[in-house]
Amino acid sequence: MPELPEVETTRRLLAPSFVGRTIVRVEHDAPHRYRDTHLAHGRTVEHLDRRGKYLIARLSGEPALELVVHLGMTGSFRPTHTPHTRVTFHFDDGTAAYFQDARRFGKVAVVPAGNYRSMPTLQKMGPEPLSDDFDADAFARAAAAAPAVKPWLLSQLPVAGVGNIYADEALWMAGVHPKQTRLEPDEARRLHAALRAVMTAAIESGGSTLRDYAQPSGEAGGFQFHHNAYGKDGQPCPRCGTSIEKSVVGQRGTHHCPTCQVLRQD
CATH class of the missing domain: 1.10.8.50 (Helicase, Ruva Protein; domain 3)
Known part of the structure; x- marks a missing residue:
C-alpha cells in the first residue's frame, strides 16, 4: 500500500497539473466508492495537500469543499488511460488525470472542507512525522x-x-x-x-x-x-x-x- 513517501511524491508531481485548473467533469464506474464527485464539477483546484496517506485538493467556491483521494493498495495516477483506470478527471484546458487501481481499494470523495466523519482514520490521525507538531x-x-x-x-x-x-x-x-x-x-x-x-x-x-x-x-x-x-x-x-x-x-x-x-x- 502506498504510504506517506509515495503519496507525498505523488502530490508533488501532480500539483502542477491539478492546481489552478478547473474540473469540468469526473468520470468513474463505482458511485459507492467514488462519492459525490459531481460536486467538484466547475470548481478550480486551489491547492493540493497531503495528510498521512491521503491527498486533499482544496476546491474553489462556496460552500467550501475538498476532493479527498486515498490510493488504497494499488492506486496511482498515470498520464494516460490504462485498463485499470477507475476515475478520470477532465480539466478545462483539455487535459486529464487518470486514477488507476487494479484491486479497487482506493477511494475518492468530495466532502465539506475539514469534515472527515466518513473517513475515521483521517479524522483521528496523529501529527505529520516531518512537522513541528511531531514532538x-x-x-x-x-x-x-x-x-x-x-x-x-x-x-x-x-x-x-x-x-x-x-x-x-x-x-x-x-x-x-x-x-x-x-x-x-x-x-x-x-x-x-x-x-x-x-x-x-x-x-x-x-x-x-x-x-x-x-x-x-x-x-x-x-x-x-x-x-x-x-x-x-x-x-x-x-x-x-x-x-x-x-x-x-x-x-x-x-x-x-x-x-x-x-x-x-x-
Missing part, C-alpha cells in the same frame, strides 16, 4: 503506555502516514523490537528520530516500488534499494550480519533483526 517529548509520553509498538504505529494515532514498510525500517534503525510494549524514553526518542530520517530519505528517493506503485510519470520509486529490513528476510542485517527474520505482528508481515532488535521483557 519528541509527547511521542515518548504516549509510547510509555503503548501496546505492541508496530501495530500502534500502523494505527495512525501516534503519527501519520506510517505503514508496513516504513514501520519496519524505522524500528530497525531505532533498534526497537516490533512487539515491544511501553517504550523506555531512550527507545521512544530513537524511534522518533528514525521515523523522521526514514521518511525524509524515502521521499527524496520517490518512495518504494515493490509491486504496483509508480510515480505519476510512470517512473518507479527508488527507496526499495535502500531497505535495511523490510523484505530482507533471510538476508544479513546491514548492521550486525545476523539474518533478518520475518514474522507476523498485528496480522502484518514484519521484518526485524533478532540481534539488533531484542524484545525487552518488563
Whole structure:
C-alpha cells in the first residue's frame, strides 16, 4: 500500500497539473466508492495537500469543499488511460488525470472542507512525522503506555502516514523490537528520530516500488534499494550480519533483526 513517501511524491508531481485548473467533469464506474464527485464539477483546484496517506485538493467556491483521494493498495495516477483506470478527471484546458487501481481499494470523495466523519482514520490521525507538531517529548509520553509498538504505529494515532514498510525500517534503525510494549524514553526518542530520517530519505528517493506503485510519470520509486529490513528476510542485517527474520505482528508481515532488535521483557 502506498504510504506517506509515495503519496507525498505523488502530490508533488501532480500539483502542477491539478492546481489552478478547473474540473469540468469526473468520470468513474463505482458511485459507492467514488462519492459525490459531481460536486467538484466547475470548481478550480486551489491547492493540493497531503495528510498521512491521503491527498486533499482544496476546491474553489462556496460552500467550501475538498476532493479527498486515498490510493488504497494499488492506486496511482498515470498520464494516460490504462485498463485499470477507475476515475478520470477532465480539466478545462483539455487535459486529464487518470486514477488507476487494479484491486479497487482506493477511494475518492468530495466532502465539506475539514469534515472527515466518513473517513475515521483521517479524522483521528496523529501529527505529520516531518512537522513541528511531531514532538519528541509527547511521542515518548504516549509510547510509555503503548501496546505492541508496530501495530500502534500502523494505527495512525501516534503519527501519520506510517505503514508496513516504513514501520519496519524505522524500528530497525531505532533498534526497537516490533512487539515491544511501553517504550523506555531512550527507545521512544530513537524511534522518533528514525521515523523522521526514514521518511525524509524515502521521499527524496520517490518512495518504494515493490509491486504496483509508480510515480505519476510512470517512473518507479527508488527507496526499495535502500531497505535495511523490510523484505530482507533471510538476508544479513546491514548492521550486525545476523539474518533478518520475518514474522507476523498485528496480522502484518514484519521484518526485524533478532540481534539488533531484542524484545525487552518488563
